[in-house]
Amino acid sequence: MLTRKQHELLLYIDRRLNETGISPSFEEMKEALDLKSKSGVHRLISALVERGFIRRLPNRARALEVLKIPEADKGAAKAPVMPPRPANDDVLDIPLHGRIAAGTPIEALQGTDTLPVPAALLGPGEHYALEVAGDSMVELGILDGDYALIRKTDVARDGEIVVALVNEEEATLKTLRREGQMIRLDPANRLYDPQRYRPEQVRIQGRLAGLLRRY
Template identity: 80%
Template sequence: MLTRKQNELLRYIHDHLSQSGVSPSFEEMKDALELKSKSGVHRLISALEERGFIRRLPNRARALEVVKMPDAGKAAPAKPPVTLPIAANDIVELPLHGRIAAGTPIEALQGTESLAVPAALLGPGEHYALEVAGDSMVEEGILDGDYALIRKTDTARDGEIVVALINNEEATLKTFRREGQMIRLDPANRRYDPQRYRPEQVQIQGRLSGLLRRY
């Protein structure tokens, strides 16, 4: 038998995983159950784990898996455990290609460093990370020293933030626009002017998928 709060928490985790594939944070669980502190969440999690209803996934930050759900009623026949999707908050090691800097193509930035990134920040496809240099995208909330998480692609749509290689020698992070027969790369800082190039001068090397900031 589960207590009312244990049952509420189990069903909340179940629904959250079913809808998003990501286990809720302790803060979200605390608020959902109207608890006063996260220590209450820890006690409920431990109780559910001891009773075999949930399992903590090793080497994954706050990742939980629901192993089974309680039967709806005592008279109902025993049901097999319900297996739900594994939480999508694994840690992924992305290749870190250095800082975006003038005169440096992405290929030249490739090295042996990597960056640990929560998988929940990434969508489908192959990704890499770049350290942002400068303030040209500050009005998009992209600051010097941030890590841009880039999905590899060679195409872009208007309004997407992309990594563009200019004349096969300069990599830059800008908003992609088509302007007549030209390609316009817009900074997000009023102190800088847009850059215009012929299509053959611009090679798209990825689209911004997420941002990671260390404090």
């Protein structure tokens, strides 16, 4: 059982990693939890590490990885949070490259369509969109028919949701893990098994930056 502050800090770190891919600083954590000193943050992090909720990544300053969150918070904590669109918000048309599997890998189609996206939802860098097909990422709030907003990059950290091109022919949306000498692509659905590949079989084509859902 976590204390209230431990619970708040765990969800805050998890949300920031999903939104930015970077762990928050101790100063940011102190302010977010309204603590009086950074020593309080250190104690909370140590407690979360001891209980197996997070781990410190070696040889990297400020690098934390969330290993698990309480069951009751999974959907709310992991699903990217999209702010409401202001009336005067700029809209960008980003390339829409077909459908990507959130289950068994399928070909990521290259298309000429575009998707209008509020600029506020996109950070720096070049982006494209893919329509999600399948249900293997539902436990992270990524549903069939959603539009995944992808920031182009060829590198990713453990625990990030990526577009992975497998054997130069099939692409899939999964959580990236490094497991010894292998690359593991994890689904977020208990009905699916992780997929394991040699590093040369997998090429990162982007990192999940957000989701759009039409109702």
